[in-house]
Amino acid sequence: MKICNKCAAVFRNEICTLSEMTICPLEYCYGEPIIIDEIMYEICTILANKQYRIMYCKSGDRNIPTFIHIGGRYTGEIPKGFRIKYFKDGESGDIISDLYKTYNIGLSSTELKKKILRTILDMFKWAENLDYNDNWWM
Ligand SMILES: [Zn+2]
Numbered sequence: 001m002k003i004c005n006k007c008a009a010v011f012r013n014e015i016c017t018l019s020e021m022t023i024c025p026l027e028y029c030y031g032e033p034i035i036i037d038e039i040m041y042e043i044c045t046i047l048a049n050k051q052y053r054i055m056y057c058k059s060g061d062r063n064i065p066t067f068i069h070i071g072g073r074y075t076g077e078i079p080k081g082f083r084i085k086y087f088k089d090g091e092s093g094d095i096i097s098d099l100y101k102t103y104n105i106g107l108s109s110t111e112l113k114k115k116i117l118r119t120i121l122d123m124f125k126w127a128e129n130l131d132y133n134d135n136w137w138m
Contacts, residue, residue, distance in 0.1 A: 005071075
């Protein structure tokens with residue numbers, strides 16, 4: 001599934017070829033539909049509605065942190081247990097904020113799944129408590 005990072009519209013496979021859609025098809029939106037994990041849907045919706053520009057996110061897995069990339073230099077609160085780093089987008093040169101959480105590689109797969117689900121809940125609480133972003137598209 002894809003979610004527009006500006007208007008939070010959701011696009012599923014049956015509507016269009018997701019990989020080809022780089023600009024939101026809704027009139028006057030011009031947001032960027034991004035691929036997300038279903039489990040991140042609520043979090044992404046809240047963030048888009050609060051004007052945070054989500055560039056990419058993953059719910060996490062073994063060797064893959066749970067992360068969310070936000071356009072611009074984000075300096076606000078971060079979800080519980082997360083770290084933040086900044087990098088430059090290769091194409092545009094824009095600053096992107098990487099909020100991420102890694103997991104102990106020694107965890108069993110059940111423990112890892114539980115931790116990821118708790119992380120998703122922590123992210124949900126974080127997103128709900130965030131103030132609106134005034135710097136959209138900066
Ligand atoms: Zn849109």
